[in-house]
Amino acid sequence: MENSVKNYLEEHKDRFLSELVELLKIPSISADSKYKDDVARAADFVHQKLLDAGVDHAEVCPTKGHPIVYGEKMVDPSAPTILVYGHYDVQPPDPLELWHSPPFEPVIKDEKIYARGACDDKGQVYMHLKAFEILNNTSGLPCNVKFMIEGEEEVGSENLETFVKENSEKLSNDVILISDTSIVSNEIPSITIGLRGISYMEVELTGPNRDLHSGVYGGAVANPVNALCELISSLKDEKGKITIPGFYDRVLEYSEQDRNDLNARPFDLQEYKDDLDIAEVQGEQGFSTIERVGIRPTLDVNGIWGGYAGEGAKTVLPSKASAKISMRLVPNQDSQEITDLFRKHIEAIAPPTMKVKVTEHHGGEPTVTPTTSAAYAAASAAFEEVWGKRPIPTMEGGSIPIVALFKEVLKSDTVLMGFGLDSDAIHSPNEHYGLFNYFIGIETIASFHQKLANSVS
Amino acid sequence: MENSVKNYLEEHKDRFLSELVELLKIPSISADSKYKDDVARAADFVHQKLLDAGVDHAEVCPTKGHPIVYGEKMVDPSAPTILVYGHYDVQPPDPLELWHSPPFEPVIKDEKIYARGACDDKGQVYMHLKAFEILNNTSGLPCNVKFMIEGEEEVGSENLETFVKENSEKLSNDVILISDTSIVSNEIPSITIGLRGISYMEVELTGPNRDLHSGVYGGAVANPVNALCELISSLKDEKGKITIPGFYDRVLEYSEQDRNDLNARPFDLQEYKDDLDIAEVQGEQGFSTIERVGIRPTLDVNGIWGGYAGEGAKTVLPSKASAKISMRLVPNQDSQEITDLFRKHIEAIAPPTMKVKVTEHHGGEPTVTPTTSAAYAAASAAFEEVWGKRPIPTMEGGSIPIVALFKEVLKSDTVLMGFGLDSDAIHSPNEHYGLFNYFIGIETIASFHQKLANSVS
Numbered sequence: 001m002e003n004s005v006k007n008y009l010e011e012h013k014d015r016f017l018s019e020l021v022e023l024l025k026i027p028s029i030s031a032d033s034k035y036k037d038d039v040a041r042a043a044d045f046v047h048q049k050l051l052d053a054g055v056d057h058a059e060v061c062p063t064k065g066h067p068i069v070y071g072e073k074m075v076d077p078s079a080p081t082i083l084v085y086g087h088y089d090v091q092p093p094d095p096l097e098l099w100h101s102p103p104f105e106p107v108i109k110d111e112k113i114y115a116r117g118a119c120d121d122k123g124q125v126y127m128h129l130k131a132f133e134i135l136n137n138t139s140g141l142p143c144n145v146k147f148m149i150e151g152e153e154e155v156g157s158e159n160l161e162t163f164v165k166e167n168s169e170k171l172s173n174d175v176i177l178i179s180d181t182s183i184v185s186n187e188i189p190s191i192t193i194g195l196r197g198i199s200y201m202e203v204e205l206t207g208p209n210r211d212l213h214s215g216v217y218g219g220a221v222a223n224p225v226n227a228l229c230e231l232i233s234s235l236k237d238e239k240g241k242i243t244i245p246g247f248y249d250r251v252l253e254y255s256e257q258d259r260n261d262l263n264a265r266p267f268d269l270q271e272y273k274d275d276l277d278i279a280e281v282q283g284e285q286g287f288s289t290i291e292r293v294g295i296r297p298t299l300d301v302n303g304i305w306g307g308y309a310g311e312g313a314k315t316v317l318p319s320k321a322s323a324k325i326s327m328r329l330v331p332n333q334d335s336q337e338i339t340d341l342f343r344k345h346i347e348a349i350a351p352p353t354m355k356v357k358v359t360e361h362h363g364g365e366p367t368v369t370p371t372t373s374a375a376y377a378a379a380s381a382a383f384e385e386v387w388g389k390r391p392i393p394t395m396e397g398g399s400i401p402i403v404a405l406f407k408e409v410l411k412s413d414t415v416l417m418g419f420g421l422d423s424d425a426i427h428s429p430n431e432h433y434g435l436f437n438y439f440i441g442i443e444t445i446a447s448f449h450q451k452l453a454n455s456v457s
Numbered sequence: 458m459e460n461s462v463k464n465y466l467e468e469h470k471d472r473f474l475s476e477l478v479e480l481l482k483i484p485s486i487s488a489d490s491k492y493k494d495d496v497a498r499a500a501d502f503v504h505q506k507l508l509d510a511g512v513d514h515a516e517v518c519p520t521k522g523h524p525i526v527y528g529e530k531m532v533d534p535s536a537p538t539i540l541v542y543g544h545y546d547v548q549p550p551d552p553l554e555l556w557h558s559p560p561f562e563p564v565i566k567d568e569k570i571y572a573r574g575a576c577d578d579k580g581q582v583y584m585h586l587k588a589f590e591i592l593n594n595t596s597g598l599p600c601n602v603k604f605m606i607e608g609e610e611e612v613g614s615e616n617l618e619t620f621v622k623e624n625s626e627k628l629s630n631d632v633i634l635i636s637d638t639s640i641v642s643n644e645i646p647s648i649t650i651g652l653r654g655i656s657y658m659e660v661e662l663t664g665p666n667r668d669l670h671s672g673v674y675g676g677a678v679a680n681p682v683n684a685l686c687e688l689i690s691s692l693k694d695e696k697g698k699i700t701i702p703g704f705y706d707r708v709l710e711y712s713e714q715d716r717n718d719l720n721a722r723p724f725d726l727q728e729y730k731d732d733l734d735i736a737e738v739q740g741e742q743g744f745s746t747i748e749r750v751g752i753r754p755t756l757d758v759n760g761i762w763g764g765y766a767g768e769g770a771k772t773v774l775p776s777k778a779s780a781k782i783s784m785r786l787v788p789n790q791d792s793q794e795i796t797d798l799f800r801k802h803i804e805a806i807a808p809p810t811m812k813v814k815v816t817e818h819h820g821g822e823p824t825v826t827p828t829t830s831a832a833y834a835a836a837s838a839a840f841e842e843v844w845g846k847r848p849i850p851t852m853e854g855g856s857i858p859i860v861a862l863f864k865e866v867l868k869s870d871t872v873l874m875g876f877g878l879d880s881d882a883i884h885s886p887n888e889h890y891g892l893f894n895y896f897i898g899i900e901t902i903a904s905f906h907q908k909l910a911n912s913v914s
Contacts, residue, residue: 215855219755298676312488398672
């Protein structure tokens, strides 16, 4: 790695951090319309920082929802073009009472920065702006760079597809680079090659037309909460298999060899259980924990509510009960097909005593990125140079639906060069991101630009 | 019925109503500590109105929780003594958005008064103060009267037992009179002779020590909401029977004759379903709707919560899930025994992946009051005089735990002389009480005092 990069990073570390802190102070919660203006503020912030970093051109592109920030600098038509994708929106911070410090008042403690979005994805996306700045102000950019930073990733990237299709020319590239995933550990660098898809649904059951006195009616009138519990528990069998007809029809079955390779990844089950403080793991029979999150689909209730949840006791037989239910999908499942199967099944098994409403929140396709591309080789070489270790390929359970869309529309592959840790508590209270990861990430990304340029020159 | 009573009632109708409105304006929600002062205000209001009505002595008796209001007027040692029991506390009003007018801003519409507590129990308890006032200011009280109006009925009357035991002398009586139940309809007066008991519990499951990203962990870590749904749905079998071992051991099985008598009560199933806007009723197989609420125990989830219930989508695997679950009990079940069986069963079936916490909210015993007593005869005669019809005996699904305690400690029987309707939406949004019921209730209660005095003289 050129010293100029290292030196520049050393010189500007404090500013690189304080700029991230500013971004983290903006509550850009895309799921909650109350925060629409804050989401817009975050977009403007990213736009300004792209200009400060030295892009030739940057713009805030309005969509039907939250805006997309675009920026680019073209240095040499013969050099490869990198499209950096990331998102500046964040998950809702609740439950608030479990945060040790307010989610939008970043705190640096034990070499970590605590805030909603610290890792997912503000911290990781901002590394790219800073790597760009370093190269631009030192040795010069070895590759053309385009940035597309959206504000709807946490709500299903609803408007990104249209944007990408309408701007496929402008977005043309040789490789898409995304930092929105994790490494195995700070000792074991890794590159994510697989992501699960998702189908996120909501189910509402309505029984009686009003809340009832559970004494006067209890036993004679079906209770929507009891009914919803029955319905949900029927969605998995005792082997942990999902019971929706057709759910597994397209699931890619991996070879013995692939499964062995996957399970060869360093993994300590006891550490895993200790970190979560659970006595047992649980999942689909016949698969390891790594396989259960990496190559197998699943179904989870993300939220449930109905009746009285306040202090004390209320003897009510509720009129309604609802649940948010999401399914994680694997190759070659199709999110729309799974969404339809889910809806059909729920409507089929809903009891005659209830009215049922099934709502679709969002969907995204599963992906596997190749390990044979020049881009993957460059990423691997960058890790090896900066970390002194070859990264191992891993499958992750999360979803970045956009990756499949990129492949389909832009015809280019993605490199998932993430620097987070599973323990960073993304989507949870006290989300954080290691300063070590933030700074080494910047360095590794800068190295990737150089390796990629060399690999094709 | 003496005309003096009718005349006094006619003269003071407006004031009798405006006084009730004042009481209904006080948000005396006993379940929520935020309203502690309002509960106290309601107690003071009742205390003052007892004095205004002409009792010799009244006091607000502090307890560990909300106060109990006591008042009495002894007119003749040889006359029977009536102990009037009721409660001035109310259920929480939520869901607020479903009220057509604010729950604590009483509105009179279509000859009904709409407010939380209008029927349960402020409206019904206040009839006794007014009946007392009428007799006291006209023909004179024919019986000695004691009032015990508490503020914790909606949260299980936790401190009443101690109070009753410590004051059994003071509370000694010949009959306990309670108006906190319903009549079949305004055309079919009835007296409640059976009430179900209750065991109200809360179950909390804790899986991982923090909310997790449902992509990163989903499929490998047990989800507390899914687990709670399985647990709850396992509590009833396909016949609608509760699966808790020993739950039915003491349940009183009624004779063919008793069941026929019970089912002889006028009841229109289609009307019942139309009123609730449900396609089907549901309950324990082999029993009618009247039996399911009258003589059979049941289990209902009164509230459930866990994970994200906000707008949009949050891909979280929650750390915790909770439910409030209550069981209605029938003779000869014992609430403490059922509570223990429930706890034992839940702890036994909770999965090894979860920590389980079972909390006891409150319990109360089922009761059946005799139809052979002089008091029942007086109540029956009072209805016949004022309504021109003999009331029919009915079993109600609700619980007034205190009735069993009175029998045990004060050795006296209770007459459940309620004037509400099942359609009054108690414990629901838009609770209301008919003005017809309020005024005829006052008249019927006054008549009861006279019939009872005559029956023993």
